Amino acid sequence: MIELEKVTKIYGQGEKRVVALADVSLQIKKGEIFGIIGLSGAGKSTLIRCINKLEEPQSGTIRLAGQEITNLKGKELREARRKIGMIFQHFNLLSSRTVYRNVAFPLEISGVKPKERDERVRSLLDLVGLSDKINAYPSELSGGQKQRVGIARALASNPEVLLCDEATSALDPDTTKSILRLLQDVNRRFGLTIVLITHQMEVIKEICDTVAVIDDGRIVEQGSVVELFARPRSAAARRFMKGVLHTEIPPEIQERMTAEGSRERPGKTVRISFIGGVAGKPIISSVIRQFQVDVNILYANLDFIKNMPFGSLIVEITGDEAKVERALEYLTAQGLKLEVLAGVGPDS
Numbered sequence: 001m002i003e004l005e006k007v008t009k010i011y012g013q014g015e016k017r018v019v020a021l022a023d024v025s026l027q028i029k030k031g032e033i034f035g036i037i038g039l040s041g042a043g044k045s046t047l048i049r050c051i052n053k054l055e056e057p058q059s060g061t062i063r064l065a066g067q068e069i070t071n072l073k074g075k076e077l078r079e080a081r082r083k084i085g086m087i088f089q090h091f092n093l094l095s096s097r098t099v100y101r102n103v104a105f106p107l108e109i110s111g112v113k114p115k116e117r118d119e120r121v122r123s124l125l126d127l128v129g130l131s132d133k134i135n136a137y138p139s140e141l142s143g144g145q146k147q148r149v150g151i152a153r154a155l156a157s158n159p160e161v162l163l164c165d166e167a168t169s170a171l172d173p174d175t176t177k178s179i180l181r182l183l184q185d186v187n188r189r190f191g192l193t194i195v196l197i198t199h200q201m202e203v204i205k206e207i208c209d210t211v212a213v214i215d216d217g218r219i220v221e222q223g224s225v226v227e228l229f230a231r232p233r234s235a236a237a238r239r240f241m242k243g244v245l246h247t248e249i250p251p252e253i254q255e256r257m258t259a260e261g262s263r264e265r266p267g268k269t270v271r272i273s274f275i276g277g278v279a280g281k282p283i284i285s286s287v288i289r290q291f292q293v294d295v296n297i298l299y300a301n302l303d304f305i306k307n308m309p310f311g312s313l314i315v316e317i318t319g320d321e322a323k324v325e326r327a328l329e330y331l332t333a334q335g336l337k338l339e340v341l342a343g344v345g346p347d348s
């Protein structure tokens with residue numbers, strides 16, 4: 001749906017030269033929710049502004065639904081832009097217009113007849129759950145309600161793509177969730193492609209299918225969200241995930257792992273990470289039964305990435321050394337990721 005090939009955008013010259021995007025290539029598929037995550041100044045806004053041609057890259061190509069937009073002008077550019085809706089961090093509503101007239105605005109500009117316009121505005125406000133605020137002014141709305149108006153307005157001209165520029169960054173966590181649910185809903189209902197830029201990994205984890213990590217103007221990693229969480233390759237991705245997944249070993253467990261005499265029998269302390277289906281299987285009890293080892297759970301954490309269970313357990317597996325080894329092999333064969341944190345002989 002959207003393809004970027006070696007897009008480079010440079011601001012300024014000489015000492016003031018800033019490479020905001022360096023050789024950025026991305027492929028965003030029709031109907032997916034694609035997240036772009038990066039720190040402040042990484043180049044996210046520049047990227048999204050290049051996609052709707054508010055910025056002109058120095059080199060590279062950008063295609064939207066197969067059409068190269070880089071050289072479009074006038075009527076053709078307007079037509080292409082109509083395929084793209086956009087929502088913003090600070091909503092960008094017109095303060096002197098009511099909710100109804102904010103949503104009607106793009107339809108007025110494109111000359112949609114009053115009756116059709118009225119029907120469309122009312123159905124959009126119904127979709128975003130704001131029918132009761134139809135005559136309110138933006139100043140009378142909460143942040144979440146303002147963003148709902150923004151979404152209704154962006155959808156007014158039936159776009160194929162919705163660009164979201166830090167759309168939930170100004171909202172509290174509960175409101176963020178409700179806005180993300182709404183975006184997911186419109187994505188599913190209309191097959192709308194959503195491109196979302198954010199610095200919040202929670203947002204990526206909650207609704208994105210695919211993610212690209214941007215760092216200092218470069219895409220350092222891209223792929224499915226589940227894959228990113230299971231096996232982050234870049235330092236930037238790992239940094240973003242730290243606060244989200246609680247995979248850090250709690251200090252109490254660290255202490256226990258290093259304390260003398262904490263383990264009476266030989267064994268290993270292992271971190272087991274899992275994703276998806278295995279979460280529903282009784283793997284631990286199978287290990288105990290099949291290999292006659294003891295399993296002591298020291299720490300457990302279960303989370304969800306887009307409704308997919310994702311978790312980690314820290315366990316002590318003790319018993320006969322060969323059986324412990326076989327138990328670990330069995331766990332690996334079940335598709336679990338194992339990391340030995342400490343172990344073999346009894347602590348003494």
Ligand SMILES: Nc1ncnc2c1ncn2[C@@H]1O[C@H](COP(=O)(O)OP(=O)(O)OP(=O)(O)O)[C@@H](O)[C@H]1O
Pocket residue numbers: 011012018019020038039040041042043044045046047199
């Ligand atoms: N109009 C401009 N003129 C000069 N430099 C710019 C301009 N716009 C952005 N930059 C620079 O380009 C780099 C990328 O900026 P950009 O706004 O795309 O980052 P960002 O990831 O969106 O950051 P934030 O999350 O803070 O909005 C930054 O170093 C920024 O200072």
